[in-house]
Amino acid sequence: MNLLTPETGEGGTLVRPIDRSDYPRLFELDRAVYPTASPVTEDVVDQWYRRNREFGMIFPGEAPGSISGLFIVIPLSQEGWDNLITGKLTEAQMKDDMIFDPQRDTALGLHNYHIENLTGQQGFYKKALPALGNIVNALEPQVNLLGFSAYAVTNAGIRLHEKQFNMHEQGFFSKEYVIGDGEDLRVAELEPDEAGSIENKGVRVLRCKMLITTPGEKSIVWDYLKHK
Numbered sequence: 001m002n003l004l005t006p007e008t009g010e011g012g013t014l015v016r017p018i019d020r021s022d023y024p025r026l027f028e029l030d031r032a033v034y035p036t037a038s039p040v041t042e043d044v045v046d047q048w049y050r051r052n053r054e055f056g057m058i059f060p061g062e063a064p065g066s067i068s069g070l071f072i073v074i075p076l077s078q079e080g081w082d083n084l085i086t087g088k089l090t091e092a093q094m095k096d097d098m099i100f101d102p103q104r105d106t107a108l109g110l111h112n113y114h115i116e117n118l119t120g121q122q123g124f125y126k127k128a129l130p131a132l133g134n135i136v137n138a139l140e141p142q143v144n145l146l147g148f149s150a151y152a153v154t155n156a157g158i159r160l161h162e163k164q165f166n167m168h169e170q171g172f173f174s175k176e177y178v179i180g181d182g183e184d185l186r187v188a189e190l191e192p193d194e195a196g197s198i199e200n201k202g203v204r205v206l207r208c209k210m211l212i213t214t215p216g217e218k219s220i221v222w223d224y225l226k227h228k
């Protein structure tokens with residue numbers, strides 16, 4: 001009897017921790033939307049998941065070996081969270097003491113490095129957020145959540161985090177833009193007038209946004225992350 005449902009995927013697993021064999025796919029998907037000159041490397045992702053690999057969430061698809069979605073969250077210490085959300089350091093610089101250590105830290109910052117829905121159906125976030133909630137709730141001892149952030153670099157990402165999750169830029173306004181369309185993308189820091197003149201030539205420009213919500217703010221995120 002096949003007990004699998006569309007929600008569970010291969011082997012009945014709803015979500016599994018990322019492993020090294022997932023890295024090429026993750027980098028390919030991330031590069032397709034954000035081809036930064038200083039990308040995250042395998043060594044950096046290894047650092048993120050040295051202790052709490054479960055925060056790199058891979059959603060298996062129904063076909064063996066397939067993936068229906070990714071929700072790659074970096075578990076951050078207070079120092080990492082503060083440096084990232086203020087733009088002092090980038091995702092690629094999140095390592096060592098910037099990463100949450102359950103033996104040392106009582107506070108945890110959650111940063112969404114990449115979310116991708118490969119199901120072809122809307123509503124992936126309704127699976128992704130509960131999965132993150134389960135992971136946070138399973139942490140022993142309990143932690144004080146600092147907030148949830150995402151560096152949104154696509155229209156879909158901005159819509160999801162701003163409109164659905166009610167997240168906002170809070171103090172740090174990135175000057176980084178994704179310029180172009182489809183496969184012809186580049187990333188550059190621009191002044192607003194430079195962005196305007198590129199746009200006037202008919203080229204798409206999208207300013208990247210560090211979007212944040214903190215506990216106590218109104219956001220669907222906190223319906224799922226009720227810890228402490």
Ligand SMILES: CC(C)(COP(=O)(O)OP(=O)(O)OC[C@H]1O[C@@H](n2cnc3c(N)ncnc32)[C@H](O)[C@@H]1OP(=O)(O)O)[C@@H](O)C(=O)NCCC(=O)NCCS
Pocket residue numbers: 033114115116117118121122123124125126151152153154155156157158159160164
């Ligand atoms: C970002 C992404 C993961 C969101 O997928 P998702 O969680 O399935 O989100 P949905 O497509 O259901 O969209 C969320 C909501 O916006 C609505 N929406 C979708 N497209 C819309 C549009 N063009 N205009 C207005 N609303 C729209 C949906 O109806 C949904 O609302 P609901 O929950 O009330 O039904 C997905 O778009 C994706 O994989 N994009 C490619 C990778 C990417 O850009 N990642 C983000 C990088 S920052």
